[in-house]
Amino acid sequence: MASTLCNDPRFKKALENENNSVISTLNTRKITAVKLHQLRELDLTPHVLQDYMTKLKDYRHVDxxxxxxxxxxxxxxxxxxxxxxxxxxGAIVCDIKIGQTGISLLCKTHPNPAMFHINMDEVIIFQRLSQQERLILIAMDYLDAGSDDDAGSDAGSDAGSDVI
Structure with missing residues (x-):
């Protein structure tokens, strides 16, 4: 699978895209853990927490x-x-402005277009993953699964050596 993915022109294009530099340091497990941490900080009920995690399945936290x-x-x-x-x-980010009050995002809703500003200091933001980001995450998850297998085989040979 890895050689097929690496030779795919869509994967090469995704890796060359500068917008994907952040996602190439992550994997699905890390993204989920960060989202969960951010939401737990809000002291939500378990039901609301689960609901938000479901709604934010294809999103990553942006800070x-x-x-x-x-x-x-x-x-x-x-x-x-x-x-x-x-x-x-949700909305689409149309412009980013840095001013005296912090970072302001000019956003547009869809399908009924309305423009408004969001101050980044006053919100927790989750950005939907692009197709390229999803493709990179598949590769990162695959590579991490391979490294987990390697770590598991090493750990198995030393099983019990840490017992006092």
Whole structure:
């Protein structure tokens, strides 16, 4: 599978895309762990936590400009009112501005276009994974599974050596 994937022109194009530099350091397990950590910090009920994790299945948490892609679809949780924590339906990032009040995202909703700003300091942002990012994640997951197998075979040979 690895040689087939590496020779696929779509994979090569995905790796050459500068927007994918952040995703190439991650895998599905890491992305899920970060999302779960961010949501647990909000003290959500188990039902709401599970609901949000399901809704954010194809998303990754973004906490700085390096992880944010112009034109990407995002969802967010507004932190201004801790009594009312909700996951926004989402919008497309049209522009990113750095000003005195922090980083502001100009977003557009779809299908009924409306433009508005989001202050990055006041929200938790989740960006939908692009097709290229998903392709890279498949490769990263495959490589990580291979390294887990290697670690497992090494651990098996030393089984019990740490017992006091």
């Amino acid at each position: 700085d400009l390096n992880g944010l892609t112009h034109g990407a679809y995002i969802r967010w949780i507004d932190l201004k009112n801790p009594e009312r924590i909700t996951l926004a339906r």
